[in-house]
Each structure stands twice: as C-alpha cells, then as structure tokens.
Amino acid sequence: MSILSKLKDFLFRQEAMSVGGGEKAIQKQKATGKLTARERIDALLDPGTFFEFDLFVKHAGKDFGMEKKELAADGVITGTGIIIGHPVCIFAQDFTVAGGSLGLAHARKITKIMDHSLKMGIPLIGINDSGGARIQEGVNSLAGYGEIFYRNTLASGVIPQISVILGPCAGGAVYSPALTDFVFVVDQISKMFITGPEVIKTVLGEEISMEDLGGARIQSEMTGNAHFFARDEYECFEQIRKLLSYIPWNNAKKADPYTPKKPKPEYFIEKIIPSDPTQPYDIRDVIYSIVDDSDFFEVQQYWAANIVIGFARLNGQSVGIIGNQPAVLAGVLDVDSSNKAARFIRFCDAFNIPLLTLVDLPGYLPGVDQEHAGVIRHGAKVLYSYSEATVLKMTVILRKAYGGGYIAMCSRHLGADFVYAWPTAEIAVMGPEGAANIIFKNEITTAADPNAMRQQKVKEYTEKFANPYVAAANGYIDAVINPEETRRILIHTLNLSAQKKESRPAKKHGIPPF
C-alpha cells in the first residue's frame, strides 16, 4: 500500500469509528433533548483542543452474539483537552452505542484516562450517560466498575475530579460520581438512583416517576448528591468551566490568581444585617459586599440552604467561603448542613484554597428526626474538618455565635488562624432568652410577675454577654472590626498568610466520623 492509500485507509477507519451508534441512534438521542458525546466534549473544552485516545479499542464481549457486533469506540470517548489554560483528562459515555453500557474495554478506556490524569496531575472530567452494566459481559463489567471506583479513590484529594450526569446513571454506575468531588446535573436530563422506579414498584409496591425518584431537582435539593444544577447542557458546561477557574490543577498547586476587582457598590455591608438577632437576612448579600466583582460561585445552592458554601476571589485570590444562612432555618447546623460544610472544607483544604467562615447561627437544630438521623456523628464532621484543615482559616463572626455552633464554625479553638468579630457579634453559650430562663429559673418562677422578671433578666444577660467583648477579653477573637473594613482586613490577612505552613501528626489517615 502506498503512503497515500494508508492515509486514506486511516481516515476511513477514523470516520467509521467516530459516528457512534449511527444516524438513527443519534436522532433518538437528540429527540430527548440531549447532545451527543462528541458535541458535549466540543462544547465543554476550548475549541479544537480535544485529542482523542483509544478510538480503535474493540469491545470484549464473547457471548450472546456480542462477538459479531461492532461497537464504535466501545461506547465511550476518552482523551485530553484544555479548559481556560487548564489541561484536563476527559471521558464521555456515548449513549448511542449500546446505550453507553459499560463493558470491560469501555471501563479500561476510562481507567486508562484516569491513570493519565493522576500521573500528570491534571483534573479529570467524566460525562456519564449510560444504561449501566453491559449484562452480556457479566462479571467483567462489574470488574470494570470496581476498577474505576478504585482509581476515583486513589485520585481523591490529588487531582480535582468532576462528574457530569447527562442521562441515566443507575445502579453501580452512580458510585463513581459519588466518589468524585463535584457532581453536575441538568434539569430533565440527569437521573441518578441505585434501584429504579420499576424495581421499587415490584418489590415495595411504591409508585414513583424517575424524575421524582432521582431527577436533577431531587438530587440537587433533597439528597445533596449533586453540587450544581443547570437548566440545559450548555449552562452546565459554563458552570464546569467556571468551577475550574477557582481550583488548582492538583493538590501541589494553588489556584490561578486573577486580576483583582472591587465589589459592586450596590452591596453596602452596613445596610445588610438587621440589628435584631431574630431577624433574617441573606448571607450572600454579605458575601457579595466583600468579594471581587461581587461574584460568588455557590456550591450545592439548593440543598441544606441553611448553610451557604462556594468559591469567590479576594484581591484576585481564590477562597472557599462557608457562611450560615439566617434566611433559611435561622442558619442552624443540622445533619445536612453539617455534611455539606464538612465535605467542602475538606475539598478546600486538600487543594490549598484558603477558607473564610462567616458566622451567624443560633446553634444546632432541635428535633427527634435530627437526633435519630445521627446529628451527633454528622455534626462532628464539621469539627473534624475544620480541625484537620491546615490551609489558611479566617473567621468573621457577624452576629450570633452561640454554644456548640460557635465552637463548630471555625472558632479559634478548632485552629482558626484569624478570628474577627463585628461589633454586632454575640458570642455566648446560648441566646439570652434561653440562658436567662436557665440561670434565673428560680428568680423568674418565684417572682410576683414572672414575665416581667424574665424580661428583666434577659435584658441583663443581653447587656452583659451578648457582645464580642467577653470573647475578646479572653483572646478568643483577634480583633473587633468595623464591618466596612472587612474586605480590606481579609485581603491583608490573605497576603500575610501566603507562606503559611502548618503540619499535623504523621498518620496513615484519620478516621473522620463518616
């Protein structure tokens, strides 16, 4: 064969493998409002940067007539590309080829690209759109899943791992996303569950739609399995690109610095917080008033909304923000909000992203459901994550910091590097009402007018203890600061801490209260 005909042959082969499951299957994919695997990769990466691996891999099925079937690229497209200067490894399951089902060769393509991303220290993005295990390949397809989970775990905390759910993702397949750092879902397209509606109906007699069982909204609002919710695939890809701008390539690097920008003037810090500690406000308004360009990239926006987590920049530097949200459930810590905060803290710590904690909470949520759901163990995760973190930890107490909530929200006692309080801060063992009712119980019950006595005692307690100065007198906070100066002081703190080093006792690993 001449060189020219070899080249022609190559192009012909390449073309044949690149069409996925063929025109009909592609039309079907489009009819459900989904992009194809290749369109997804092109839309997500910087234009023209995708470089494909393993296009010619053949599937490993030997039974049930599979040996006679040709499956283009074995139903998954893998390779590398660039996202705003970040090199990334990427794979996208192709639902048009055997329903994106996972056989051994399909899995080995994924594990190869995972090995590359771990060795090269670059982020991994997985686009999931698969009917699940390829039943015809039996235990080999289970082996494939297991090998992926193993690598997800090895790579955890070394390179950022992102999962995008753009189709069904059921049974064993959901565990890979669950092991990764961030899960992206799209309304009406993403479905995640361990057992589907049909199994539930036959076994339990409970009827539920796929959407209500494990659709994008449920995973974003009720379960917290998803971190980012988008209305369509393009919005989802924009979110992924934005997320990557805040995080480093790997755990040995810091996030890229950006050009500093001032917050927008409409967020005026002194006007946001009501002085009455029982009145709500949106903590995000405080964040907007502090961070560059008032741009806050919220993570898990809809789940456990009583705590707010996300990324922003201070003077161009990436920071991870954790803030109690008085607008929802008074900003309490509970099972879900503890899980949400704890995991985010660990992500930021693993990837050298400084932590900023904004405190305004009345404590933990009371309730039988909370206690029986194990709020003790889940609440302890917050303590563990903050104590374990060696990245720069800055805390600003805005208003209430009561009891266990005060300790948990990155207090000095859990190793915060810098703790500041606004003059509106109330750092106390509990709220004045509760404290007065306990401490002055006798005086109140025996008084001629118990109500008047209670009010008087509450007032006394408030004046004496509902302020930042008792904690300041003990050195538990470093400075009481003018709210207006918060941004300037935080930037100053970030600058002076650029070389911060802190170590922990050597160990194989800790045992966090999972």
Added chain:
Amino acid sequence: MAELKQNQLVIDDTVYETKLTRKFRLRKKYEAPNPKHLNAFIPGIIRDILVKPGQSVTEGQKLLTLEAMKMKNTVTSHIDGKIKEVKISAGEMVTKNQLIIEFE
C-alpha cells in the same frame, strides 16, 4: 409558648424569623411505638401466618413469614400476649411500618 407562624423557628427559647426548607416542612412527626402493635420492619410479601385472633402467644414465638429482598424472614412476637387482630392475609404485600398484627 405562643403558636408558631409558618416562617418561624425556635432555638433555645428564641423565636427566629426565617424560611423553612421543604425537607424540614416535610419531616415526619415522631410517634412513639405502640407496644401492642406489630409493624412490618421491611416492605415485602406476607407468606405463612401461623397465629389466629384470640390466640395467646409468648415472646419469641413465631408469628408469620415476611418475604423481602429474596429472604424469607421469620417474624416473632416481641411480647407475651393475646392476638387481637391479624390485619393482613397471606400473599399480601405490605409497606414498611404497616400494621400487621394488633395485640390485646
């Protein structure tokens, strides 16, 4: 304490104005278990029923088989007592926590 409004939450005797989440509003109210009730501990199908209303049983005595998750689970009595009513029949599907036997 006065009746709470829809957008209020009480922590340590203080009433906070705040939004409640859907999950919080939908949470199940706790009910103390009734010792005279035997409920299905898992959803499944009732197979053999070995007792009849009016019959006296002792703690640990086999009452019925509840098939669930491909397992035939033996359900035993948690108390000494007399069966008042058997709420299900063999072959019937039960949901989790469904009342299956009531004791006198």
